[in-house]
Amino acid sequence: MSPRKIGVTELALRDAHQSLLATRMATEDMVDACDDLDKAGYWSVECWGGATYDACIRFLNEDPWVRLRTFRELMPNSRLQMLLRGQNLLGYRHYEDMVVEKFVEKSAENGMDVFRVFDAVNDPRNMAKAMQAVAKTGKHAQGTICYTISPVHTVEGYVKLAGQLLDMGAQSIALKDMAALLKPQPAYDIIRGIKETYGEDTQINVHCHSTTGVTLVTLQKAIEAGADVVDTAISSMSLGPGHNPTESFVEMLDGTDFTTDLDMSRLIKIRDHFAKIRPKYEDFESSVLVDTDIFASQIPGGMLSNMESQLRAQGAGDKIKEVMAEVPLVKADAGHPPLVTPTSQIVGTQAVFNVLFGRYKKLTAEFADLVLGYYGHTLGEVNPEVAKIAEEQTKKEPITCRPADLLKPEWDELVRKTKELEGNDGTDEDVLTYAQFPAVATDFFKHRAEGPHSVAKSFAELAAEKEAKAKGATAAGIGTVTYNVSLGGRTHTVKVERA
Amino acid sequence: MSPRKIGVTELALRDAHQSLLATRMATEDMVDACDDLDKAGYWSVECWGGATYDACIRFLNEDPWVRLRTFRELMPNSRLQMLLRGQNLLGYRHYEDMVVEKFVEKSAENGMDVFRVFDAVNDPRNMAKAMQAVAKTGKHAQGTICYTISPVHTVEGYVKLAGQLLDMGAQSIALKDMAALLKPQPAYDIIRGIKETYGEDTQINVHCHSTTGVTLVTLQKAIEAGADVVDTAISSMSLGPGHNPTESFVEMLDGTDFTTDLDMSRLIKIRDHFAKIRPKYEDFESSVLVDTDIFASQIPGGMLSNMESQLRAQGAGDKIKEVMAEVPLVKADAGHPPLVTPTSQIVGTQAVFNVLFGRYKKLTAEFADLVLGYYGHTLGEVNPEVAKIAEEQTKKEPITCRPADLLKPEWDELVRKTKELEGNDGTDEDVLTYAQFPAVATDFFKHRAEGPHSVAKSFAELAAEKEAKAKGATAAGIGTVTYNVSLGGRTHTVKVERA
Numbered sequence: 002m003s004p005r006k007i008g009v010t011e012l013a014l015r016d017a018h019q020s021l022l023a024t025r026m027a028t029e030d031m032v033d034a035c036d037d038l039d040k041a042g043y044w045s046v047e048c049w050g051g052a053t054y055d056a057c058i059r060f061l062n063e064d065p066w067v068r069l070r071t072f073r074e075l076m077p078n079s080r081l082q083m084l085l086r087g088q089n090l091l092g093y094r095h096y097e098d099m100v101v102e103k104f105v106e107k108s109a110e111n112g113m114d115v116f117r118v119f120d121a122v123n124d125p126r127n128m129a130k131a132m133q134a135v136a137k138t139g140k141h142a143q144g145t146i147c148y149t150i151s152p153v154h155t156v157e158g159y160v161k162l163a164g165q166l167l168d169m170g171a172q173s174i175a176l177k178d179m180a181a182l183l184k185p186q187p188a189y190d191i192i193r194g195i196k197e198t199y200g201e202d203t204q205i206n207v208h209c210h211s212t213t214g215v216t217l218v219t220l221q222k223a224i225e226a227g228a229d230v231v232d233t234a235i236s237s238m239s240l241g242p243g244h245n246p247t248e249s250f251v252e253m254l255d256g257t258d259f260t261t262d263l264d265m266s267r268l269i270k271i272r273d274h275f276a277k278i279r280p281k282y283e284d285f286e287s288s289v290l291v292d293t294d295i296f297a298s299q300i301p302g303g304m305l306s307n308m309e310s311q312l313r314a315q316g317a318g319d320k321i322k323e324v325m326a327e328v329p330l331v332k333a334d335a336g337h338p339p340l341v342t343p344t345s346q347i348v349g350t351q352a353v354f355n356v357l358f359g360r361y362k363k364l365t366a367e368f369a370d371l372v373l374g375y376y377g378h379t380l381g382e383v384n385p386e387v388a389k390i391a392e393e394q395t396k397k398e399p400i401t402c403r404p405a406d407l408l409k410p411e412w413d414e415l416v417r418k419t420k421e422l423e424g425n426d427g428t429d430e431d432v433l434t435y436a437q438f439p440a441v442a443t444d445f446f447k448h449r450a451e452g453p454h455s456v457a458k459s460f461a462e463l464a465a466e467k468e469a470k471a472k473g474a475t476a477a478g479i480g481t482v483t484y485n486v487s488l489g490g491r492t493h494t495v496k497v498e499r500a
Numbered sequence: 501m502s503p504r505k506i507g508v509t510e511l512a513l514r515d516a517h518q519s520l521l522a523t524r525m526a527t528e529d530m531v532d533a534c535d536d537l538d539k540a541g542y543w544s545v546e547c548w549g550g551a552t553y554d555a556c557i558r559f560l561n562e563d564p565w566v567r568l569r570t571f572r573e574l575m576p577n578s579r580l581q582m583l584l585r586g587q588n589l590l591g592y593r594h595y596e597d598m599v600v601e602k603f604v605e606k607s608a609e610n611g612m613d614v615f616r617v618f619d620a621v622n623d624p625r626n627m628a629k630a631m632q633a634v635a636k637t638g639k640h641a642q643g644t645i646c647y648t649i650s651p652v653h654t655v656e657g658y659v660k661l662a663g664q665l666l667d668m669g670a671q672s673i674a675l676k677d678m679a680a681l682l683k684p685q686p687a688y689d690i691i692r693g694i695k696e697t698y699g700e701d702t703q704i705n706v707h708c709h710s711t712t713g714v715t716l717v718t719l720q721k722a723i724e725a726g727a728d729v730v731d732t733a734i735s736s737m738s739l740g741p742g743h744n745p746t747e748s749f750v751e752m753l754d755g756t757d758f759t760t761d762l763d764m765s766r767l768i769k770i771r772d773h774f775a776k777i778r779p780k781y782e783d784f785e786s787s788v789l790v791d792t793d794i795f796a797s798q799i800p801g802g803m804l805s806n807m808e809s810q811l812r813a814q815g816a817g818d819k820i821k822e823v824m825a826e827v828p829l830v831k832a833d834a835g836h837p838p839l840v841t842p843t844s845q846i847v848g849t850q851a852v853f854n855v856l857f858g859r860y861k862k863l864t865a866e867f868a869d870l871v872l873g874y875y876g877h878t879l880g881e882v883n884p885e886v887a888k889i890a891e892e893q894t895k896k897e898p899i900t901c902r903p904a905d906l907l908k909p910e911w912d913e914l915v916r917k918t919k920e921l922e923g924n925d926g927t928d929e930d931v932l933t934y935a936q937f938p939a940v941a942t943d944f945f946k947h948r949a950e951g952p953h954s955v956a957k958s959f960a961e962l963a964a965e966k967e968a969k970a971k972g973a974t975a976a977g978i979g980t981v982t983y984n985v986s987l988g989g990r991t992h993t994v995k996v997e998r999a
Contacts, residue, residue, distance in 0.1 A: 185720070186755035214735065214748030217713070218720045221684070236713065236790040240739070248792040249713030256685035269793075291735040293747040294768075 004260040008044030008230035009251075010082060010206065012244050013275060014072070015047040017234035020210065020243040023285040024056040027455040028068045030281065034274040035075035041267035043079065044230045045115050048072050049108075050084035051091035051342070055438060058445040062454040066111055066430040073112025080141070082115035083108065086342075087127040088405045089120075092437035093343055097408040098130050100415065104433050105134035111430070117175050117206075119145035121344045122336075124377030125165045126403040136170050143206065144171030146191075148178045149339035150299070151332070153381040156187065160194035163203075173204035173229075178219070179341045180301045181212035181242075185222035192226035206230040210244060212302065214291040217245040217253070224259050235268065237276035242289050242302060248272065281457035300328055304345040311353045320356050327352040327360075334387045335371050336379030347371050361390050374400040411436075422446050503759040507543030507729035508750075509581060509705065511743050512774060513571070514546040516733035519709065519742040522784040523555040526954040527567045529780065533773040534574035540766035542578065543729045544614050547571050548607075549583035550590035550841070554937060557944040561953040565610055565929040572611025579640070581614035582607065585841075586626040587904045588619075591936035592842055596907040597629050599914065603932050604633035610929070616674050616705075618644035620843045621835075623876030624664045625902040635669050642705065643670030645690075647677045648838035649798065650831070652880040655686065659693035662702075672703035672728075677718070678840045679800045680711035680741075684721035691725035705729040709743060711801065713790040716744045716752070723758050734767065736775035741788050741801060747771065780956035799827055803844040810852045819855050826851040826859075833886045834870050835878030846870050860889050873899040910935075922946050 013034070018026040038046050049069055057065040072081055088095045090104050105116065116135045120127035128144060135142035144166025146159050163174045174195060176188070192205055207223045209216035209232070220231045233239070236246035248268050251261050289302055298305075305325075312318050331352045338344040351368040355361060369391035370376060372383045378401070388399055400407065412432075419425050419435040424446035435442040458466075512533070517525040537545050548568055556564040571580055587594045589603050604615065615634045619626035627643060634641035643665025645658050662673045673694060675687070691704055706722045708715035708731070719730045732738070735745035747767050750760050788801055797804075804824075811817050830851045837843040850867040854860060868890035869875060871882045877900070887898055899906065911931075918924050918934040923945035934941040957965075 184754050185752055213751060214716070214738075214745045215752035218717050218752045221717045221720065236792065239713075239790060246713045246790045246792075249790060252712060252792050252795055253684055253714035253717045255683050265796075291738060291745045291748060293735065293745075293751050296751055297764075 002258070004254075004258050005224075007224050007228070007254070007259050007261050008206075009042075009247065009261055009263060010045045010047055010208075010230055010232045011038060011041075011043045011247060011271075012047050012232055012234040013038070013238045013271065015050050015053055015084065016208075016232075017238040017243050018282075019050070019052045021238060021241060021287055022279070022282040023287075024052040025060060025282055025285045025456050026278070027061050027453060027457060028063055028071060029453065029455065030278045030457065032071065032075060034271050035072065037267040037270045037274070039076035039079050041264050041271065042262040045080035045082040046072075046076060047082040047084070047117075047232070049081070049113065051086055054091045054434075055441070058434065058438060059441045060456055062445065062448055062451060064430075064449060065434070066107075069108070069111045069113065080114040081112055082117060083113050085116050085118050085131055087118055087120040087131050089127075089343075090131075090433075090437055095127075095405045095408060096436065097411045098405060099410060099412045100433070100436055101130045101405075102134045102137075103412060103429055105131060106138060107429055107433060109135070109138035109140050113140065115141040115143060117143045117145055117177075119147055119175070119177060120377060121147065121341050122338045122377045122379045123147050123162060124379075124403075125162070125169060127377045127405070128166070129169050129403075130405065132166075132169050132171060141172050142170060143173045143175050144169065145175040145177050147339040147341055148176060148183050148191075149180070149337070150182055150296075151337035151381065153337050156190045156194055158380065159191045160198055163195045164199060167199055167203065173206055175206045175208055176223075176228075178207075178209040178216065179339075180295055181210040181214075181216055182295060183209055183219050184215060185218045188219045189222040189226040192223055192228050196227045201227060204229045206232065208232040210242060211240050212242045212289065212291070213293045213295060215293075217249065220245060220250065221253070235271045235275055237272045237279060240290065242287050278457075280463055281459070283458070285456075298325060298328075299332065299340065300325060300349075301340055301345060304340060304349045307346060308349045308353055311350065312357075315353075315357055317357060323356045324352050327355050331355065331368075333381065334384035335368070336383040337381035338371070338376075338379045343367070344371065344376070347376075361387055364391055364394050366395070369395045369397065373397055375404050377404055424449055501757070503753075503757050504723075506723050506727070506753070506758050506760050507705075508541075508746060508760055508762060509544045509546055509707075509729055509731045510537060510540075510542045510746060510770075511546050511731055511733040512537070512737045512770065514549050514552055514583065515707075515731075516737040516742050517781075518549070518551045520737060520740060520786055521778070521781040522786075523551040524559060524781055524784045524955050525777070526560050526952060526956060527562055527570055528952065528954060529777045529956065531570065531574060533770050534571065536766045536769045536773070538575035538578050540763050540770065541761040544579035544581040545571075545575060546581040546583070546616075546731070548580070548612065550585055553590045553933075554940070557933065557937060558940050559955055561944065561947055561950060563929075563948060564933070565606075568607070568610045568612065579613040580611055581616060582612050584615050584617050584630055586617050586619040586630050588626075588842075589630075589932075589936055594626075594904045594907060595935065596910045597904060598909060598911045599932070599935055600629045600904075601633045601636075602911060602928055604630060605637060606928055606932060608634070608637035608639050612639065614640040614642060616642045616644055616676075616707075618646055618674070618676060619876060620646065620840050621837045621876045621878045622646050622661060623878075624661070624668060626876045626904075627665070628668050628902075629904065631665075631668050631670060640671050641669060642672045642674050643668065644674040644676050646838040646840055647675060647682050647690075648679075648836070649681055649795075650836035650880065652836050655689045655693055657879065658690045659697055662694045663698060666698055666702065672705055674705045674707055675722075675727075677706075677708040677715065678838075679794055680709040680713075680715055681794060682708055682718050683714060684717045687718045688721040688725040691722055691727050695726045700726060703728045705731065707731040709741060710739050711741045711788065711790070712792045712794060714792075716748065719744060719749065720752070734770045734774055736771045736778060739789070741786050777956075779962055780958070782957070784955075797824060797827075798831065798839065799824060799848075800839055800844060803839060803848045806845060807848045807852055810849065811856075814852075814856055816856060822855045823851050826854050830854065830867075832880065833883040834867070835882045836880035837870070837875075837878050842866070843870065843875070846875075860886055863890055863893050865894070868894045868896065871898075872896055874903050876903055923948055 054065040057063040118128045118131045132142040146162050205228045207228045209219050233247040233250045234244040236248050239246035251263050308324050312320055331348050347367045350365050354363050372388045372391045415436045416432050419432045425431045553564040556562040617627045617630045631641045645661050704727045706727045708718050732746040732749045733743040735747050738745035750762050807823050811819055830847050846866045849864050853862050871887045871890045914935045915931050918931045924930045
């Protein structure tokens with residue numbers, strides 16, 4: 002029997018630099034890798050999402066749509082893939098359905114092939130419209146399970162959610178492990194459950210971060226359970242809070258019942274490209290290599306550092322342990338949402354408020370919305386007492402309908418507002434940029450004509466720094482150093498060492 | 501059925517800092533972790549070997565025997581484990597049997613429990629004496645398979661070697677993967693083969709480096725095949741050219757048929773200790789994170805950088821590709837030895853010589869010895885033409901006996917010579933230090949009384965560097981610096997620049 006072929010999604014252009022380099026990589030540092038990415042044999046190339054879109058206009062003075070069209074042109078043979086936050090699109094609020102439709106339509110038109118649609122609280126109703134819109138364009142609609150661990154999350158529950166996504170027209174299911182919490186055995190059980198319930202030909206893609214150091218084994222167990230496609234990042238853009246290395250995944254299958262179709266000579270060229278580029282972004286590097294604390298604390302690294310800076314800003318930096326102990330309680334009261342953007346920020350900030358001002362004495366508007374149902378339906382029950390406090394504080398009614406059903410048509414108004422902005426180019430793409438990031442877009446349109454502005458160091462700067470450091474390290478008095486010392490007009494040779 | 505318990509050997513005190521920090525860690529930076537190491541539930545704590553012994557006397561002015569006794573005292577409940585290069589002991593030549601006996605006896609007496617005995621060319625005759633000596637002390641003798649990939653190395657061959665080691669009295673078998681070449685499937689096949697051939701109760705320990713990024717999956721498959729103990733390193737001292745993270749290994753078994761008895765709260769304390777200590781050694785850090793090239797090139801990272809510096813010293817830095825192409829040929833001509841100390845250096849240097857001076861125009865003394873049998877029997881046949889050249893160049897006869905059989909008794913002479921050295925303390929331990937590292941030991945004995953000399957940065961230096969960096973590299977005082985210097989009650993203005 003010939004080995005079963007496993008597809009691979011390369012993450013270098015999106016989640017890898019989002020996780021490792023604060024999403025700062027400029028398009029100019031990606032284009033030279035595109036030919037090899039296009040021909041290496043990947044199932045898809047992930048290259049677009051909320052943070053990359055945001056970083057383009059916020060930090061890089063790049064039009065994200067131009068970036069997408071560049072990828073389309075440079076990778077004509079590849080499936081381009083994006084991460085889409087359901088009814089949120091790439092922004093931080095729910096959009097009315099027509100905006101969702103427009104966004105998907107324009108993304109497809111500009112070259113997107115695979116839409117990985119997810120929702121922070123795993124509410125299928127928040128994914129439905131986006132998936133319908135994808136189906137309408139004829140592109141690939143992937144429904145997503147956000148994996149988390151809680152008293153209410155079970156293998157059976159995840160299998161059931163997969164069924165709901167398939168019923169909604171998902172052509173594949175993504176099992177998304179944004180916090181590296183997915184251990185090998187539950188991965189195996191969930192994937193086996195989906196395959197056995199909905200058929201062995203149900204396509205399953207697995208996305209794991211590598212933060213906890215366990216998830217390459219998770220990918221192994223996932224494919225033993227029948228997973229079809231796994232997400233990896235080229236080795237020079239891998240590990241830490243990022244993902245498992247592509248080449249290692251390929252090599253580990255050697256001699257097993259599985260194989261990939263990846264061309265190692267292309268992978269090496271991709272690796273070498275990013276190995277060269279990465280130092281330019283050293284100022285944005287994450288320092289985490291392995292961290293298994295999240296299994297106990299349930300707090301992703303990014304969320305922890307957010308809470309720490311909030312506390313410090315309040316002069317309460319010493320309260321972090323109390324806040325960490327508060328998080329599981331707040332999460333439970335909110336119905337055990339997975340902690341991923343934006344729920345991680347919402348739960349984290351409320352935990353900080355509880356410690357600073359007393360438990361639920363002061364709710365953030367977002368947390369009140371969460372417990373009142375405005376982010377959708379959480380799997381666990383919201384603590385009714387907390388919901389009552391939210392109702393009282395905000396004078397808002399709790400809802401059970403799909404949150405976007407409450408929204409009025411807004412497309413025409415967005416078009417009108419965008420057209421008033423200096424530098425807008427009159428396209429629907431600009432309307433969508435404005436819709437999702439109104440303040441940043443307003444500024445971006447004004448300056449767009451100036452062209453991309455990289456925040457990376459140049460190779461010349463890196464070389465100069467390296468030289469300065471080499472000189473500085475020796476001058477810093479490590480061990481014994483010999484100096485020429487001029488004193489009173491005479492030069493002495495002096496040997497100096499640290500006392 | 502309750503899960504099967506997997507033992508864990510912690511590598512933080514030996515191979516982890518050898519692989520990541522050039523073996524420079526001082527005893528003073530280890531002692532505070534010992535209580536937790538002792539009580540965390542490890543199967544053994546690896547803490548001694550050739551490089552740590554060498555680094556103690558060469559760089560740290562520490563007596564390696566004092567270090568061993570310190571560990572023994574601080575970890576009374578643990579199996580202390582060492583890596584022993586068979587008839588080479590911790591040095592780079594073969595020793596006469598009585599020296600081997602003395603070394604093992606003294607190591608056991610000073611507190612060693614588990615002796616992992618290996619030989620670079622996997623010649624059981626080079627391991628026999630050391631293993632007998634261990635048995636005589638009543639300690640644990642572990643026979644080792646050095647794993648490599650070659651046309652003559654097969655699963656069956658490794659299984660056969662395990663049998664020879666068991667026949668020689670090995671109480672367990674170590675499968676040692678020093679170059680991170682051991683993929684999951686061959687690991688499974690070799691371990692299954694050993695268990696099925698010699699009994700399921702044959703203890704198998706698995707040691708993998710993490711350089712290629714695949715070997716956590718290798719450990720998973722190894723335990724599925726029946727492996728009993730695996731080697732890991734606490735996460736803050738893991739990955740890169742080192743080893744897989746201990747905590748990740750523990751977590752990945754959650755919910756499976758396997759478990760460890762490790763106490764996570766102790767692991768976290770050990771992790772935090774080394775996370776704090778590691779920056780003190782940043783000058784010795786390896787920069788490798790993942791490297792799968794070795795699967796194709798067969799050249800371990802350390803060997804490659806050695807060859808590069810040899811070429812540069814000859815003004816032939818541009819010839820590295822030719823040398824890399826020459827390595828497999830030289831390795832094959834030498835009978836396919838695994839590339840590990842010292843064979844990696846011997847094969848590498850000969851490949852450099854072949855490119856610089858013409859193929860086998862000039863042999864190194866060590867390479868001639870290798871092909872003439874003076875390092876023992878290699879699994880593949882030595883190229884007879886190359887052996888003939890070696891014979892002609894060196895006027896030495898090829899041998900087929902155990903190399904150490906040619907050695908004359910040397911213990912009394914070593915004792916005599918050691919007693920002549922300034923600063924020797926008259927112990928057998930000093931004789932053994934001199935026997936293994938004659939030049940370095942001579943110098944070490946002279947300065948031993950000065951006490952340990954750490955090469956690490958102090959926390960104060962680290963803090964000062966951080967501050968200086970924050971202030972800006974421009975103010976770092978590179979070039980000429982002016983100081984006010986007080987000397988003998990007078991203050992001078994002194995201009996200083998590097999000589």
